[in-house]
Structures are given as C-alpha cells and as structure tokens.
Amino acid sequence: MEEHPRIDDITTTLKSLIPNTNKLDSYDSIINFVVSKVIDDVTSYTHIPVIELPEELDKVIVSISMQLIDSHQFLVPIEDKNDDVQSLSEGDTSVTFKSPATIFTELQSINPLSDNYVTILNSYRRIQR
Numbered sequence: 481m482e483e484h485p486r487i488d489d490i491t492t493t494l495k496s497l498i499p500n501t502n503k504l505d506s507y508d509s510i511i512n513f514v515v516s517k518v519i520d521d522v523t524s525y526t527h528i529p530v531i532e533l534p535e536e537l538d539k540v541i542v543s544i545s546m547q548l549i550d551s552h553q554f555l556v557p558i559e560d561k562n563d564d565v566q567s568l569s570e571g572d573t574s575v576t577f578k579s580p581a582t583i584f585t586e587l588q589s590i591n592p593l594s595d596n597y598v599t600i601l602n603s604y605r606r607i608q609r
Contacts, residue, residue, distance in 0.1 A: 482531050484519050486538055491515050493542050498549060502557050510554050511545075518544045525593055527606040537604060544597055 484490070491511060500507040518541050523530050526537075549555055593601065 482529070484530050484533060486535065487515060487519070490519075490538055490541055490545075493538075494545050497542070497546060498555065500555075502555060504555060504557070507555065510549070514545045514548055514554065515541070518548065521593055522601065525598075525601055526604050527608045528604065534604065537601075540597060540600055544593065547594070 494511055494515060498511075504510070519530060519533070522528075522537060522541060522544070523533065526533075528534075
C-alpha cells in the first residue's frame with residue numbers, strides 16, 4: 481500500500497497540537513496509528529488514491545485525528561480512563577466492567593468521519609467506477 485506523501489508533516493503537526501504530556505511510551509505508535517487510520521478512512525470515503533489526496537485535506541486529516549484521539553481517550557493513561565466501566569451501583573457498591581471483547585468491538589466500529597467532516601469531504605469526493 482502506498483503511503484501518503486505528506487504523512488510526516490501531518491504527524492508532526494498533530495504531535496505539536498497534542499504533545500506527549502503524560503509521557504506515554506506508546507505515544508508515537510498511537511499517533512501513527514490514528515493518522516494512518518484517518519488517511520485510510522478519508523481515501524475510502526473520497527475514492528481518491530492516497531498519493532493523490534490534495535494538500536487542502538491535510539488540515540482536515542489532522543482535525544479528524546485530534547477528534548478521534550480526544551473522544552476515545554487514546555492518550556489518557558489507563559488509570560485515568562473511565563470508558564471500560566459498564567455500570568455502577570451505590571448500595572453495597574457494585575462496579576461492572578466491560579469485557580476486553582466488548583471494548584475491542586467498540587473500537588472497531590469507530591467512524592471518525594462526523595457530519596461536519598463529511599460535508600468538507602463531499603466537495604472532494606469522486607464517483608467510484
């Protein structure tokens with residue numbers, strides 16, 4: 481698979497906007513994964529080959545990546561996350577956690593292309609033949 485010609489610039493921009501304040505060892509891997517996923521999603525939606533993506537979409541890719549990282553707490557330390565709690569009870573204190581399979585399934589169903597970005601991407605979208 482071909483690589484986006486400006487992926488390093490996009491990654492650098494994203495890292496400057498979301499610095500590694502928690503000193504996570506997996507920071508670079510997470511940033512690289514998210515940027516690659518968003519680029520793949522944008523190319524799939526617009527039907528534009530990755531090497532032909534216009535430079536005008538680079539900021540959109542960065543914005544979608546930021547939204548994905550923030551909304552799914554990818555850079556939040558595990559001890560600070562609260563997304564794996566399924567239910568809480570107060571009387572006699574009960575906490576139920578989601579299974580790893582449930583969390584994995586939820587991550588697989590992530591669609592970072594929200595309505596706001598779809599509108600922007602539609603102006604670049606090509607008809608698939």
